[in-house]
Amino acid sequence: MHGVGWNGSADEERSEVKAVADRRGTVAWAALLGLAFATFVGMAVQLAGRVHAAPLVGALALGAFAVAVIGAGRPLTVVASMDHRGQLLAAVAGLLLVFGVPAVVAGVRMTEAPTGSIVVFWMSGAWAALAALAGAGLIWRRSRPRAAVAVAGGLSALVGVAAVVASWERPSSFSPLVRFPSQELAILAAGALLIAGALLLTRAARDAKLDGALVCATGAGAVAGLIWWSLDGMSTGALLEKPVEFVIAAVAWGIVCIALPRVVRSGGVARAGALMALAPLLLTTLIVVEQFVGVAGPQPMIVTGVAAGALVLLAGSVALWCSGSASPESRVRRSVWWWLALLPLAAAVVGLALPSVIATANVTKDTGRFVGSWTLLGWESVAGLSALALAALAGALARAERPIVPATLALAACAGWTLLGDVPMHVLKAGLAPGIEQYYGTEYGSIAFVAVTNPWSVAAVALAASVLVVVMVVALRRTAVPAVAAKNER
Amino acid sequence: MPRRLGIALAIAAVMGAVALAGCAQLVRVETGTIVTCTYGEITTDTVHVIEVPADQAANYTVTRETTTCPLHLKAEALYAEAQAAILASDLEAAKAKLAEIVALDATFRRARSELDAINAGKTPVPDTGSTTPSAGTTDTAGNGKLPVGPVANLAGYVPDSVAGYTGQPVNADVFTLAREYAPPANSPADYLVIVVEQYKDAKAAQADVAADIAPRYGFGVSKVNVAGREMRFGTDGSRFATLEWNDGGILVVIEASSAARKPADLKSTLVTLAGGLVK
Numbered sequence: 001m002h003g004v005g006w007n008g009s010a011d012e013e014r015s016e017v018k019a020v021a022d023r024r025g026t027v028a029w030a031a032l033l034g035l036a037f038a039t040f041v042g043m044a045v046q047l048a049g050r051v052h053a054a055p056l057v058g059a060l061a062l063g064a065f066a067v068a069v070i071g072a073g074r075p076l077t078v079v080a081s082m083d084h085r086g087q088l089l090a091a092v093a094g095l096l097l098v099f100g101v102p103a104v105v106a107g108v109r110m111t112e113a114p115t116g117s118i119v120v121f122w123m124s125g126a127w128a129a130l131a132a133l134a135g136a137g138l139i140w141r142r143s144r145p146r147a148a149v150a151v152a153g154g155l156s157a158l159v160g161v162a163a164v165v166a167s168w169e170r171p172s173s174f175s176p177l178v179r180f181p182s183q184e185l186a187i188l189a190a191g192a193l194l195i196a197g198a199l200l201l202t203r204a205a206r207d208a209k210l211d212g213a214l215v216c217a218t219g220a221g222a223v224a225g226l227i228w229w230s231l232d233g234m235s236t237g238a239l240l241e242k243p244v245e246f247v248i249a250a251v252a253w254g255i256v257c258i259a260l261p262r263v264v265r266s267g268g269v270a271r272a273g274a275l276m277a278l279a280p281l282l283l284t285t286l287i288v289v290e291q292f293v294g295v296a297g298p299q300p301m302i303v304t305g306v307a308a309g310a311l312v313l314l315a316g317s318v319a320l321w322c323s324g325s326a327s328p329e330s331r332v333r334r335s336v337w338w339w340l341a342l343l344p345l346a347a348a349v350v351g352l353a354l355p356s357v358i359a360t361a362n363v364t365k366d367t368g369r370f371v372g373s374w375t376l377l378g379w380e381s382v383a384g385l386s387a388l389a390l391a392a393l394a395g396a397l398a399r400a401e402r403p404i405v406p407a408t409l410a411l412a413a414c415a416g417w418t419l420l421g422d423v424p425m426h427v428l429k430a431g432l433a434p435g436i437e438q439y440y441g442t443e444y445g446s447i448a449f450v451a452v453t454n455p456w457s458v459a460a461v462a463l464a465a466s467v468l469v470v471v472m473v474v475a476l477r478r479t480a481v482p483a484v485a486a487k488n489e490r
Numbered sequence: 491m492p493r494r495l496g497i498a499l500a501i502a503a504v505m506g507a508v509a510l511a512g513c514a515q516l517v518r519v520e521t522g523t524i525v526t527c528t529y530g531e532i533t534t535d536t537v538h539v540i541e542v543p544a545d546q547a548a549n550y551t552v553t554r555e556t557t558t559c560p561l562h563l564k565a566e567a568l569y570a571e572a573q574a575a576i577l578a579s580d581l582e583a584a585k586a587k588l589a590e591i592v593a594l595d596a597t598f599r600r601a602r603s604e605l606d607a608i609n610a611g612k613t614p615v616p617d618t619g620s621t622t623p624s625a626g627t628t629d630t631a632g633n634g635k636l637p638v639g640p641v642a643n644l645a646g647y648v649p650d651s652v653a654g655y656t657g658q659p660v661n662a663d664v665f666t667l668a669r670e671y672a673p674p675a676n677s678p679a680d681y682l683v684i685v686v687e688q689y690k691d692a693k694a695a696q697a698d699v700a701a702d703i704a705p706r707y708g709f710g711v712s713k714v715n716v717a718g719r720e721m722r723f724g725t726d727g728s729r730f731a732t733l734e735w736n737d738g739g740i741l742v743v744i745e746a747s748s749a750a751r752k753p754a755d756l757k758s759t760l761v762t763l764a765g766g767l768v769k
Contacts, residue, residue: 303727360701368551371520374544422705431515431544448701 022266029262034275036255038282041123043249044102045116047242048109054232055239056249060102061218061225063250064257068218071211071258078212082204089204090216097197098221098257103228104190114180115173117165122176122184124279125161127191129154131273132320134195138269139323145399146323150270152396153319153406156389156413157277160313163382164280166423167305168287171440171447175426179434194260195269201261210265214258221257267324274320281310305382305423308416312386315409319393322406341398341471344391344463351457352388356381357424358452363436363445370436370445374429378454382423387457387464390414394464397471404475407468414465421451516541521550524690526665527559529595535690554665565591565598569617572604576616581608647686647742652766655682665689679746679756684767687741695741699734703743707732710754714761717768723760725753733760735768742767 048056069075079087109119132154136147166174177184197217205213239246263272284306291301357376363369378384393410397403427447428437439445522537537552558566568587575584588605591598600617607614648669650657655671662668671682689695699722704711707724714721714733721735731753734743744763746756 362698362702365551368553369520370548370551372517372547372550373519374517429517429544431547432517433545433548436548446702448705450701450705 026263026266029259029266030271030275032255033259033263033272034278035282036252036259037124037276038279039248039252040256041120041279042283042286043245043252044105044109044123045119047245047249048106051238051242052232052235053103053106053109054229055235056106056246057099057102058225058229059239059246059250060253061099061221063247064098064254065215065218065222067251067254068211068214068258072215073211075211075215078209079215080212082208082212082216086204086206086208086213087216089200090213091220093197093200093204093213094217094220095197095224096193097201097260098218099224099228100193100197101190102253103225104186104193108183108186114176114184117168117172117174118176118180118184119187120165120280120283121161121174122187123191124276125158126188127194128161128273128277128317128320129158130188130191131195131269131276132157132323134199135268135270135273135320135323145396145401146325148396149319149393149400149406150323152389152392153270153316153321153323154273156312156316156386156393156410157273157320158316159382159385159389160309160311160316160413161277161280162425163309163312163386163420163423164284164306166382166425166427167302167309168284169300170302171427173427175428178426178428178430195272198260198264198272199269202265205261205265210258210261214261218254218257267321269324270320271324274317274324277313277317277320281313284310302423304419308413308419309382309423311409311413311416312389312420315393315406315413316389318409319397319406322400322402325402337470338395338398341395341467344460344467345388345395347456347463348384348388348391348460351454351460352378352384354378354384354454354456355452356384356454356457357422358450359424359427359429359447360450361432361436361440361445361447363439365436365439365444372432372436375452376424376426376449378457380425381420381454382425383417383420383451384454384457385425386413386417386420387454387460390417391460391464394467394471398467400471402475403471404479407472407475411465411468411472414461414468417461422449424449515544517544517547519547519550520552523553523555525555525557527562528556529558529562529598530688531559532690533557533559537690561594562598565594565601568594569599569601572601573616576604576614579613581613584608584614644686644688644740647740647767648684649767653763655763678749678759680749681747682763683745684763685743685745687743689739689741691739692736695736695739698741699736703732703734710757712757714757716761716764719764719768721761721764723757725756727753729753731756731760733757733764735764 072078082090105119105123108114132150136150136154139150140147162174162176166172168174201210201213201217204216260272263275284301287301354377355375356378357380358373359376360371360373362371378387390410390413393406397407397410400406427440436445440447518539518541520537520539523534524532524537525534526532540550542550568591572584572587572591575581575587585605585608588601588608591601592605596602600614604614604617644667645660648657648660648667652671654674654677658670658672660667660669665688666685667687668683668685671684673679673682687695687698689698704722704724707726707730709725709727710731711722711724714723716735719735719737721733723731723733725731729751730745730747732743732745734741736742742764744760744767746760747753748756
């Protein structure tokens with residue numbers, strides 16, 4: 001009798017079966033969201049920079065509407081089952097989520113700036129961090145330890161994403177907030193729209209099924225998209241030129257729109273963030289596949305940086321996922337141990353202010369040769385910020401109820417941390433003339449980064465690893481004790 | 491109280507971050523002029539490092555000028571007189587001029603060989619080419635012209651062929667020579683290039699290796715000794731391998747691409763090639 005309790009009543013059996021089905025459904029929606037979101041991010045990078053924003057957003061919103069209608073089965077019936085307030089709320093949510101998010105991203109990408117790696121960073125890492133903050137804010141009163149895990153997980157996910165996309169090539173174009181800060185902040189704002197829209201949608205549906213709210217939301221988004229497309233002249237040239245890409249983007253966005261509220265409703269907004277953070281890993285997998293099959297030729301990916309960054313990202317993502325757990329409230333109290341667990345965080349903060357990477361640019365210009373070097377401090381290096389994120393994660397997991405899986409990943413990330421030593425948070429330097437930087441990686445110029453030992457960051461990671469080991473030992477003993485007690489009872 | 495402390499710490503952190511952002515905008519740049527004689531020597535080097543705001547950094551560059559130094563101007567004049575003396579069969583006068591040239595620069599054009607010929611009782615064939623190196627000479631086996639100017643003395647590192655690899659036209663910059671080589675049929679390398687660059691001194695060449703080459707080719711690093719020269723072998727971990735050495739300020743880099751994508755296997759090939767260049 002699989003999954004049945006000791007008294008095995010029929011009601012309990014039915015509720016157990018339902019719970020298992022719910023869990024499977026949650027996992028399926030989560031997997032769909034992760035895959036569709038990564039596809040959407042990839043399309044935002046590839047497609048949005050090449051075609052007009054209006055037809056793209058119109059197609060995406062229509063795609064979302066089609067997916068929602070197909071998913072609902074009987075769309076009119078499910079919409080009619082909602083009250084007017086719910087319908088209105090869902091429509092507003094649709095304007096924010098279904099129409100607003102792609103409109104902002106595509107509008108920014110129309111300028112061909114910022115570059116792809118930066119767009120992925122903001123759409124994946126920064127949106128995940130926003131979701132983590134939102135999740136932490138929502139669970140703060142109920143469980144501060146879980147809120148702390150969400151914040152630390154969001155930070156790790158953000159830094160992990162930066163590490164991965166900054167290692168996609170060398171020299172990388174990854175330099176957030178250096179050349180196009182207003183466009184990048186607009187993408188960040190789109191993330192706020194995404195989260196607000198998803199939360200509003202779940203509120204609009206209340207206790208009812210989400211299908212009706214989704215049809216209302218995507219319908220409103222589709223109308224807004226069509227209006228914008230019409231005002232732009234209803235051009236279909238780009239659509240007919242790249243029909244396959246448009247369909248893929250529209251379907252992916254549709255799945256994101258219907259899966260996101262479901263994941264938010266079942267596990268909280270932090271869990272949605274955990275899945276959004278995975279997009280760079282899935283895109284990296286695509287790049288690796290391309291490398292092997294040779295579609296786009298060899299890629300100058302820095303494998304060590306990607307691997308070490310992926311560990312930080314996964315540790316953050318899993319921690320974020322765990323912060324959405326419905327497990328009982330932590331019984332771990334503040335103690336001397338908890339304060340000790342914050343020592344790595346203090347060391348990491350000091351490390352942010354110390355030299356971490358030396359950059360050296362060498363460019364041949366018409367007027368002579370430019371040879372310049374400058375120091376990147378801890379907060380400008382992936383290693384410095386990773387130390388901070390891992391230290392925060394260790395401190396947060398010290399009070400978590402079930403820390404074993406995220407702690408194991410965080411420990412692995414600590415082990416691989418040294419591989420991030422020479423990865424800068426920005427290749428381009430604010431103030432330095434673009435006339436020099438445009439030659440990086442060409443026959444006329446190069447830029448190299450050399451890691452500098454930052455003792456405070458090293459100490460932070462070493463201490464964080466020690467804390468994580470203690471956290472894991474304590475957690476394993478905690479789980480072993482009830483098992484031994486149960487055995488003794490028998 | 492703890493809440494106030496937290497707020498104070500947060501404000502301090504933000505102010506610190508702003509201060510850090512302001513402090514980190516300085517760039518160390520090299521500025522100055524390097525004057526090089528047309529015969530290769532660096533005659534003036536005023537390059538020094540200064541720290542400037544990032545937005546002004548692009549205004550500072552290292553400029554290079556090429557001119558014939560007084561010593562070589564004198565050598566050119568003596569050489570022309572020596573050639574005229576040889577043509578006039580006045581070998582004693584030619585010998586005196588050539589000896590004077592060799593005392594100034596033992597490697598100047600054909601002064602040494604002509605002096606040796608006269609000392610051996612032979613009459614050297616007069617050098618009827620241009621008295622300045624800027625005119626260049628035609629490559630006998632290559633597809634283009636031999637490099638001229640300061641890089642002319644680096645040409646020995648990029649021969650027409652080495653260990654079965656056939657040289658392509660030479661690409662010459664002010665201080666750099668680069669030559670691609672077509673590999674033989676059974677070569678483990680599907681691409682080969684030799685780059686030679688003249689630096690101010692051995693220290694400058696070493697600094698460039700540390701800043702530019704070592705980070706890019708940091709896999710499977712090892713030292714090898716070829717004909718008394720210490721060389722560094724390294725790969726990029728996926729495709730390319732390099733072997734480089736520092737000849738007192740002349741940096742020689744042999745770079746090859748592994749056909750089997752196993753760059754570590756190219757070590758013996760590159761060592762053989764290096765042996766052909768430094769013999």
